[in-house]
Amino acid sequence: xxxxxxxxxxxxxxxxxxxxxxxxxxxxxxxxxxxxxxxxxxxxxxxxxxxxxxxxxxxxxxxxxxxxxxxxxxxxxxxxxxxxxxxxxxxxxxxxxxxxxxxxxxxxxxxxxxxxxxxxxxxxxxxxxxxxxxxxxxxxxxxxxxxxxxxxxxxxxxxxxxxxxxxxxxxxxxxxxxxxxxxxxxxxxxxxxxxxxxxxxxxxxxxxxxxxxxxxxxxxxxxxxxxxxxxxxxxxxxxxxxxxxxxxxxxxxxxxxxxxxxxxxxxxxxxxxxxxxxxxxxxxxxxxxxxxxxxxxxxxxxxxxxxxxxxxxxxxxxxx
Amino acid sequence: xxxxxxxxxxxxxxxxxxxxxxxxxxxxxxxxxxxxxxxxxxxxxxxxxxxxxxxxxxxxxxxxxxxxxxxxxxxxxxxxxxxxxxxxxxxxxxxxxxxxxxxxxxxxxxxxxxxxxxxxxxxxxxxxxxxxxxxxxxxxxxxxxxxxxxxxxxxxxxxxxxxxxxxxxxxxxxxxxxxxxxxxxxxxxxxxxxxxxxxxxxxxxxxxxxxxxxxxxxxxxxxxxxxxxxxxxxxxxxxxxxxxxxxxxxxxxxxxxxxxxxxxxxxxxxxxxxxxxxxxxxxxxxxxxxxxxxxxxxxxxxxxxxxxxxxxxxxxxxxx
Numbered sequence: 349x350x351x352x353x354x355x356x357x358x359x360x361x362x363x364x365x366x367x368x369x370x371x372x373x374x375x376x377x378x379x380x381x382x383x384x385x386x387x388x389x390x391x392x393x394x395x396x397x398x399x400x401x402x403x404x405x406x407x408x409x410x411x412x413x414x415x416x417x418x419x420x421x422x423x424x425x426x427x428x429x430x431x432x433x434x435x436x437x438x439x440x441x442x443x444x445x446x447x448x449x450x451x452x453x454x455x456x457x458x459x460x461x462x463x464x465x466x467x468x469x470x471x472x473x474x475x476x477x478x479x480x481x482x483x484x485x486x487x488x489x490x491x492x493x494x495x496x497x498x499x500x501x502x503x504x505x506x507x508x509x510x511x512x513x514x515x516x517x518x519x520x521x522x523x524x525x526x527x528x529x530x531x532x533x534x535x536x537x538x539x540x541x542x543x544x545x546x547x548x549x550x551x552x553x554x555x556x557x558x559x560x561x562x563x564x565x566x567x568x569x570x571x572x573x574x575x576x577x578x579x580x581x582x583x584x585x586x587x588x589x590x591x592x593x594x595x596x597x598x599x600x601x602x603x604x605x606x607x608x609x610x611x612x613x614x615x616x617x618x619x620x621x622x623x624x625x626x627x628x629x630x631x632x633x634x635x636x637x638x639x640x641x642x643x644x645x646x647x648x649x650x651x652x653x654x655x656x657x658x659x660x661x662x663x664x665x666x667x668x
Numbered sequence: 669x670x671x672x673x674x675x676x677x678x679x680x681x682x683x684x685x686x687x688x689x690x691x692x693x694x695x696x697x698x699x700x701x702x703x704x705x706x707x708x709x710x711x712x713x714x715x716x717x718x719x720x721x722x723x724x725x726x727x728x729x730x731x732x733x734x735x736x737x738x739x740x741x742x743x744x745x746x747x748x749x750x751x752x753x754x755x756x757x758x759x760x761x762x763x764x765x766x767x768x769x770x771x772x773x774x775x776x777x778x779x780x781x782x783x784x785x786x787x788x789x790x791x792x793x794x795x796x797x798x799x800x801x802x803x804x805x806x807x808x809x810x811x812x813x814x815x816x817x818x819x820x821x822x823x824x825x826x827x828x829x830x831x832x833x834x835x836x837x838x839x840x841x842x843x844x845x846x847x848x849x850x851x852x853x854x855x856x857x858x859x860x861x862x863x864x865x866x867x868x869x870x871x872x873x874x875x876x877x878x879x880x881x882x883x884x885x886x887x888x889x890x891x892x893x894x895x896x897x898x899x900x901x902x903x904x905x906x907x908x909x910x911x912x913x914x915x916x917x918x919x920x921x922x923x924x925x926x927x928x929x930x931x932x933x934x935x936x937x938x939x940x941x942x943x944x945x946x947x948x949x950x951x952x953x954x955x956x957x958x959x960x961x962x963x964x965x966x967x968x969x970x971x972x973x974x975x976x977x978x979x980x981x982x983x984x985x986x987x988x
Contacts, residue, residue: 509829509842510860512853519843522829523836533832540830544917545884548875555872564865597864 349452349461354478357467358485360451361390366425370449371401372432373439377504377539380405382430382453382479384413385490385497389483392491396422402439406584409538412531413497426450431475431501434460453478473513476501480521492529499530500539508540547588549579554589554604558596559653562661567593570649571606594618600668601628601660605649613645613652617660622667631659669772669781674798677787678805680771681710686745690769691721692752693759697824697859700725702750702773702799704733705810705817709803712811716742722759726904729858732851733817746770751795751821754780773798793833796821800841812849819850820859828860867908870901874909874924878916879973882981887913890969891926914938920988921948921980925969933972935963937980942987951979 352360361367369386371379383399390397398420407414429449432438433456438445452463455478457470469478476498483490483498490498502522506514509522526532543551550571557570571586579585586606594602600623604616615632618640619625625641632655634643645652672680681687689706691699703719710717718740727734749769752758753776758765772783775798777790789798796818803810803818810818822842826834829842846852863871870891877890891906899905906926914922920943924936935952938960939945945961952975954963965972 510856512857514846514852516843516847519839519846523839523843526834526839527836532834536830537832541911541915542917543915548878548916552872552875555868555875558868591861595861595863596868597862 349463350465352451352465352467354467354481355485357451357453357465357482360465361386361428361482362393362486364390364426364428365395366422367395367397368424368427368445369397369399370427370429370432370438370442370445371399372437373402373442375401375403375405376431377410378474378476378501379431380410380413381474381476381497381499381501381504384417385476385479385483385494385501386428386430386453388417388491388494388497389486389488391420392488393486396420398422400442400445402441410500412534412538413493413500416493428453429463430479431455433458435462453482471515473511473515473518474502474505476505477518477521480525490525490528492531495525495528495530496535499525499532500535503532503536504539508536544581544585546579546581547585550575550581550585551589551592553579554586554592558593560599561657562664564596564598565600565664566603566657566660567596567599567601568603568605568653568657569593570653571604572649573607590616591618594620600664601625603653603656603660605652605656607649608644611646611648613647613649615643615645615652615656617641617643617656623660623664624667628656628659628663632656669783670785672771672785672787674787674801675805677771677773677785677802678807680785681706681748681802682713682806684710684746684748685715686742687715687717688744688747688765689717689719690747690749690752690758690762690765691719692757693722693762695721695723695725696751697730698794698796698821699751700730700733701794701796701817701819701821701824704737705796705799705803705814705821706748706750706773708737708811708814708817709806709808711740712808713806716740718742720762720765722761730820732854732858733813733820736813748773749783750799751775753778755782773802791835793831793835793838794822794825796825797838797841800845810845810848812851815845815848815850816855819845819852820855823852823856824859828856863908864901864905866899866901867905869899870895870905871909871912873899874906874912878913880919881977882984884916884918885920885984886923886977886980887916887919887921888923888925888973888977889913890973891924892969893927910936911938914940920984921945923973923976923980925972925976927969928964931966931968933965933967933969935965935972935976937961937963937976943980943984944987948976948979948983952976 387397449463452466455472554569590604602618606614629641629643632643707717748771769783772786775792874889910924922938926934949961949963952963
């Protein structure tokens with residue numbers, strides 16, 4: 349893959365027309381914000397551009413981005429991907445674009461360099477930071493819709509500017525977007541301050557299920573099929589739960605065990621200090637980052653619990 | 669009160685020595701961050717300066733500010749207040765400073781102008797934004813300790829950059845402080861991602877107590893003396909609870925009822941959209957802002973609940 353600077357990526361995009369912009373499956377605010385911002389910018393230059401995703405964009409959550417955005421149909425000439433580290437993340441609906449991406453814009457250090465050209469900036473807290481620079485380098489001034497989309501990418505990928513990944517550049521780009529009209533208060537309210545009744549109920553049940561091990565250094569919560577049934581919660585309502593057990597003071601490994609079909613349990617692990625979450629999950633064929641990783645374990649929730657707690661304890665014992 | 673610009677406030681401070689810097693009672697991150705940042709800056713100029721507060725600064729939470737900060741004793745010549753809107757907020761321990769404040773630095777529009785001179789900037793999301801400018805205007809370059817203190821003020825007063833009060837200036841000042849060495853990831857982790865066991869248990873009990881009224885447009889949670897006893901939580905552990913009921917989708921008025929001694933209930937009200945929380949609380953002799961207000965109601969929690977729900981419903985009915 350040919351590595352590009354922001355200016356070179358901008359020049360390439362300026363030479364394109366009829367552009368498909370790909371998002372990753374299970375789209376989050378960053379991939380959505382990047383795709384819509386880039387398409388809006390390309391359209392401001394008189395080009396045709398359309399975002400594509402295997403999964404449906406949650407209409408209710410992202411209505412301020414989706415409403416008023418007109419779909420364009422055209423014969424696709426160029427394919428760009430945003431916030432996609434690996435072609436595995438295309439999902440079934442984008443299989444037809446495999447090995448066809450010409451420009452890959454991403455901030456994952458683990459990017460598999462599947463495109464012809466790419467700009468990969470692991471220091472960027474959100475891919476939207478890179479897209480913002482490229483848009484500027486194309487000579488497009490962000491309007492309030494572009495600003496909303498970029499701001500969405502940044503705030504969602506940083507947990508509302510909470511994570512250690514946030515840099516001065518992250519804050520300054522967000523400042524620029526608020527200045528260009530991003531409705532930051534409304535966006536943060538939707539993303540971080542609104543819970544459905546089902547989500548609230550699922551979180552309440554998860555909190556009630558919390559168990560502690562190893563002198564309170566390990567906390568486990570459960571999301572069982574029965575709990576989903578009682579709460580009426582869907583998969584997406586349970587996403588925030590993974591961060592709950594690690595928030596407890598003194599907890600070094602926060603484990604969330606989700607009961608899936610076919611006797612499989614999905615484990616989400618969040619760690620503090622120097623505990624390597626990725627290493628713990630590797631024991632079970634999973635992986636991830638140092639502070640956040642995941643894996644799947646066969647068996648009942650009780651069996652999965654025993655296995656993952658034992659693995660977490662052994663890694664903590666080595667590390668402290 | 670003589671109104672000053674940042675430059676004028678800086679000049680005044682440059683003419684001072686042996687300065688007492690006052691914080692408000694029940695100190696939060698903004699008043700603490702402002703006081704320590706300003707004292708550190710004055711000390712860098714060779715002056716003596718000491719922060720004062722009626723209440724103890726929570727050592728565990730703010731250890732990164734307090735540790736290594738040496739207390740100075742001297743004959744106080746000048747008194748400055750930070751983030752204090754009204755002398756009522758001095759608390760008993762600072763009564764001796766009443767009517768003695770020469771310079772008041774604040775961001776509350778409701779400031780009672782109790783000082784000889786003052787700089788009041790209601791557009792600042794945190795008082796720490798103003799203090800940062802004054803420190804710069806004094807010609808002091810922020811070191812990492814000053815940066816930590818200023819960042820603390822900004823992030824705590826904006827809910828980690830979540831509130832609608834955040835401006836481009838807020839974000840840019842935070843960016844500068846990260847650049848000067850503020851340990852932003854660690855500070856946000858302590859402030860927004862760490863819960864004591866007691867706090868977790870208190871939140872769990874509060875969630876379990878949640879009740880809905882008026883087609884789910886009003887949500888109520890309770891913090892009773894019994895719940896505090898069961899959870900082992902202290903007053904400070906229950907602060908985050910007030911934001912919980914309003915987070916539920918569709919809720920226009922989120923009410924938290926805390927049972928106090930002497931048959932009094934303390935009400936915290938958070939509202940969404942155009943519902944005026946201050947007006948609802950005025951019925952009971954309380955007040956506050958449009959989206960966040962409080963009041964006290966005599967009686968049992970059930971009696972307080974009936975009264976505040978009725979008042980909230982009548983205001984919502986008028987407003988929708």
